[in-house]
Amino acid sequence: MEEQPKLFTREELKSRCTRKDAVLIIHNEVYDVTKFLAEHPGGEEVLLEKGGQDATESFEDVSHSSEARSLMEKYKIGDLVEADRVQSKNAFAPQWSNDQAQEQGNAWTSWLTPLLLGVAxxxxxRYLFA
Structure with a gap:
């Protein structure tokens, strides 16, 4: 039987924004980033600034890689209680994919249009100045 995630309220998380206890809310999930502060490429200040708060918008604005997103999973400690959850706006819904076949399929179309314009x-x- 699958274990239920621990549930948190926004109220109980809001004071957890110190170097000794830092959590973030991202897409209604709660992450304890205390041990990650020193490793964060953007510096610990960026994480502490949003500590104890919903950091979804800031997280998505940076366009984190799929590697960063998978690294997050080891810091997840639970979810927000249903009453405190925010409906994901499309702009902040996870938009990543590891489907490389799809990415490669779109790669050739990115250079096809400029090539055809160059040929034209x-x-x-040659027609006008021949």
Missing amino acids: ATILY
Whole structure:
């Protein structure tokens, strides 16, 4: 049987913003980032500034990599209680994917349009100035 995650209220988390006890709320999940403060590439100040608060918007604004997102999982300590959860706005919903086949499929289309425009410009130039 799967263990239920520990539930927290925003009220009980709001004071947890020190170097000895720092938590963040991201997408209604609670992360204890105390041990990660020194390792965070953006510096501990960035995490402490949002300590005890919902950091979803700030987290998504930075466009963290899929590696950073998977690293987060080891710091997860629970979820917000249902009454304190915020509906995810599309702008802040997780938008990552490890589907490399899809990324590679889109890669060739990114250079196809400029290539075709270049060929068309060359043909037009030769026609007008020949």
